Amino acid sequence: MRAGVAPRRVRRLIAEWQAHHTDLSGAAADAGAGPAEAALLADQQLGDDATLLRACLNRPELLSVTHRHPRLMFGVVPPLLFALVFVVLIAILVQALDVLHAGFGITLTRSSPAERMVTITFGFLLWVLPALVVGGIAHGALRQRARRLWPLIGMLAVALVGAATNLGVQWSASGVLSSLSGGIGVSTERVLELLARVAPAGVIVVAYLWRRRSVHAS
């Protein structure tokens, strides 16, 4: 049911079916049926799982936002979320460096905590964040049993934008941090790096397609 129906509706529907089943078996028991017979009668009156599931999935009003708007939920929201997290983390990094320098008087040199902060943040943004977002799309699509198209488009968009994003740090001749830079672009000199950065997302996409195939087959 979660593959389509909004989760909070699933919880309530199951609770209501269980309560109804209890009422039906209670009524059957009051009419003289034994416990097993009462439960069986209740099952028959309530309907089998396939009937109940079909009744839910045939009602567009009950479907989750993901099913009603797959283009938005897989194709638009994840890339926007990726961009937002990216910008926020860069802003936090810049602010942290400013605090280190202006607040604690630490010179932002290569051997200072500044370099570690920049390296860790850049590493996360360039190598980990795209894979996390792609993984999130795959997880959501599998859980909701969404059609392939929009999740794949979303994963591809995030993987390519993530791989094409470049971040740089410039150090002065005396080893002091002079600037941070960033942009989106592909350079023929960095094709191998681009491929390496797309690779984790590629692995996730393959795993998603394989898992999707086995889920749909079962």
Add this chain to the structure above:
Amino acid sequence: MAGVPELLLLQLLSAREMYGYELARAVRLATGDTIQLGEGVLYPALHALERRSLVRARQRSVQGRTRIYYTATPAGRRRLLQLTREWRRISSAVDGALAGSSS
């Protein structure tokens, strides 16, 4: 015909607040057992009506059991009027056609 369950549910829920099992029994009683809604499929229908703001649901604790009670909203009552008018129009037309073909 597709609107018949909605019509019945709104009619009964306009009269008083009921929970699912009670509503299923009420449909059978009101229609003299002519119409027996599949009991389990009643709930997706109720949830769909709630999603369209035609009924409202609230939890009540009765004799130690928590139940979800449904009642028609003002929009639900307006929808009931509309469905009733439509039903009467259609059934009158069908009656007319049947009377015409039998004479």
